[in-house]
Amino acid sequence: MVLSSKILARFLLVLAAAVCAVGMITPSLQGVEKNFVPADKAAHFVAFYGLTALMMAAFPKNRRLEITLAAVLLGGSIEIAQMFTHRGVSLGDLSADAVGAFAVWVPMWLQSLRSPPVVERRRRASDAVKEAA
Structure with a gap:
């Protein structure tokens, strides 16, 4: 049985979100990320x-900007949850979360400016078929 890429992406997304949430909320795990990445913001x-990126792969039919904003909201939710677990709340962390999320979206948005929307491409193809006939 072959798993579709969408199902695999959804599984990896749930796994990654759980690891991130536990790592970012649990007080005893504060600073563990320095074993992998030297700076907290990084x-x-x-x-x-x-x-x-996993959210976009898992839900390819959703709007990319909405997925990006949902990721930023997740970052904000984690910062709010940190208030209740006696960890420091940081706008710098939220900013780093947002920059990471938008770093996925911006190149896709720029590419969409280069290529016409799907409807326009279909109309052009339809016009080309009519002209050839």
């Missing part, structure tokens, strides 16, 4: 870059 960037 760890937030990498985590949310990966989460956003």
